[in-house]
Amino acid sequence: MKYDCIIIGGGAAGLAAAVFLGQAAVRQGVRRSVLLLEKGPRVGKKLLATGNGTCNLTNIHAAGVHYHGASALAEKALKALTPQASMAFFEQIGVDCRVRPDGKVYPYSEQAGAVLDALRLEAEALGTDIRCDHKVDSLRPTRDGWQVTVDTQTLTARQVLVAVGGAAAPSLGGSADGYRLLTDLGCKKAPLFPSIVQLRTATDYVRAVKGIRVDAGVTLRLDGRPVAQAEGEVLFTEYGLSGPAVMGISRPAADWERQKKGTLTAHLDLLPEWTQEQVEARLHQRSGLAGRTLEDLFTGLLHKRVGQTVLRVAEVLPLTRPADSLSAKECRQAAMVVKNWALPVTGTQGFGGAQVTAGGIAGDEVEAATMALRRHPGLYVAGEVLDVDGDCGGFNLQFAWSSAYMAASSIAGNW
Numbered sequence: 377m378k379y380d381c382i383i384i385g386g387g388a389a390g391l392a393a394a395v396f397l398g399q400a401a402v403r404q405g406v407r408r409s410v411l412l413l414e415k416g417p418r419v420g421k422k423l424l425a426t427g428n429g430t431c432n433l434t435n436i437h438a439a440g441v442h443y444h445g446a447s448a449l450a451e452k453a454l455k456a457l458t459p460q461a462s463m464a465f466f467e468q469i470g471v472d473c474r475v476r477p478d479g480k481v482y483p484y485s486e487q488a489g490a491v492l493d494a495l496r497l498e499a500e501a502l503g504t505d506i507r508c509d510h511k512v513d514s515l516r517p518t519r520d521g522w523q524v525t526v527d528t529q530t531l532t533a534r535q536v537l538v539a540v541g542g543a544a545a546p547s548l549g550g551s552a553d554g555y556r557l558l559t560d561l562g563c564k565k566a567p568l569f570p571s572i573v574q575l576r577t578a579t580d581y582v583r584a585v586k587g588i589r590v591d592a593g594v595t596l597r598l599d600g601r602p603v604a605q606a607e608g609e610v611l612f613t614e615y616g617l618s619g620p621a622v623m624g625i626s627r628p629a630a631d632w633e634r635q636k637k638g639t640l641t642a643h644l645d646l647l648p649e650w651t652q653e654q655v656e657a658r659l660h661q662r663s664g665l666a667g668r669t670l671e672d673l674f675t676g677l678l679h680k681r682v683g684q685t686v687l688r689v690a691e692v693l694p695l696t697r698p699a700d701s702l703s704a705k706e707c708r709q710a711a712m713v714v715k716n717w718a719l720p721v722t723g724t725q726g727f728g729g730a731q732v733t734a735g736g737i738a739g740d741e742v743e744a745a746t747m748a749l750r751r752h753p754g755l756y757v758a759g760e761v762l763d764v765d766g767d768c769g770g771f772n773l774q775f776a777w778s779s780a781y782m783a784a785s786s787i788a789g790n791w
């Protein structure tokens with residue numbers, strides 16, 4: 377049997393494309409055979425892990441400025457399916473959406489499973505044949521379509537959509553399969569590196585505070601020049617820094633890691649709403665509290681262990697000293713570390729810890745208005761396998777939906 381369309385990959389983009397194709401067939405009043413091939417035992421494994429299981433499915437501020445790599449592809453796709461249209465789409469298939477004040481959008485139930493179920497059930501109801509444990513090994517053009525090989529089985533289709541995702545998070549299905557499938561056909565790819573990923577730093581002091589979360593400002597500096605800045609939750613870990621604020625600005629660190637040119641440092645501001653003078657004055661005042669040692673100097677202002685670590689970094693020691701022995705110079709030293717704790721960055725946690733892949737199939741291989749590969753009629757690409765990565769905050773799923781919509785519209789337009 378020759379399928380009208382084979383979708384390779386049952387993740388965000390592949391499942392959404394299946395629904396868009398099914399809906400297009402209904403609108404056109406035709407029956408079309410659509411087969412979705414997923415290499416894992418179930419579809420949507422990565423989708424289930426998004427937003428820590430709550431699925432930040434889009435962001436109402438999605439625009440080109442939040443995308444990197446071939447961002448022009450994202451801009452074009454976002455015009456075809458906007459965040460508002462994505463929310464309407466999800467509401468239509470049973471997922472009511474709530475917009476948070478910062479623009480992030482989640483299902484009301486805050487369950488990624490709801491998004492996955494809605495997509496899978498709708499795709500099946502519209503007649504998509506979903507086959508799991510089907511890993512596509514190769515793609516070959518035929519006279520009037522494409523040959524798709526799974527193990528020893530050869531399937532054929534008039535049109536094929538490659539939606540196999542990127543290399544990030546291999547434990548959730550991330551792999552280099554898509555790059556290989558398409559570079560085997562002569563497609564160029566931009567260098568891959570992880571993004572939205574944890575940072576490895578010098579660990580002399582952070583290990584002492586591992587497991588503690590703080591609200592902080594974080595700035596990445598390359599040879600002293602700021603390259604990224606954020607404010608929010610920072611998590612100290614065994615290897616360095618994690619948490620949304622750090623992951624959100626990690627892209628330049630991963631880019632630096634693959635080139636290793638210059639010195640990269642992460643600067644923490646542990647009291648972003650205070651000036652250094654205010655911190656200094658408060659430390660001076662706190663040093664007068666009766667019966668305290670330096671161990672307790674920060675207690676009630678910072679997490680106790682973080683405060684003690686600040687004093688160690690500032691070399692205000694020993695901590696067993698009475699607090700009232702603190703000199704003005706030592707107050708300044710400690711306040712400087714509170715406002716600007718510099719940690720040399722040594723790298724990232726790699727694709728294993730990353731949420732997305734930067735780089736991928738080059739933007740100029742793709743016709744932006746259709747997501748069709750320029751040199752391969754009948755072959756389309758959507759989602760993270762492309763050289764498009766978004767900022768943290770719902771932008772990556774939005775690109776998956778928008779690119780899937782464009783590809784599906786083009787495929788259905790050729791039926």
Ligand SMILES: Cc1cc2nc3c(=O)[nH]c(=O)nc-3n(C[C@H](O)[C@H](O)[C@H](O)COP(=O)(O)OP(=O)(O)OC[C@H]3O[C@@H](n4cnc5c(N)ncnc54)[C@H](O)[C@@H]3O)c2cc1C
Binds near residue numbers: 416732
């Ligand atoms: C922990 C985590 C949290 C995240 N949270 C968010 C969030 O809240 N908001 C957001 O916008 N983004 C988030 N992301 C990013 C987002 O999940 C991805 O950008 C998005 O899923 C990409 O969609 P995709 O369809 O291109 O790829 P995927 O969703 O990865 O789907 C690709 C599918 O293709 C399958 N596949 C691969 N190779 C083959 C093959 N050879 N044959 C057949 N099938 C194959 C894979 O098994 C997979 O199921 C998160 C990512 C991670 C890892």
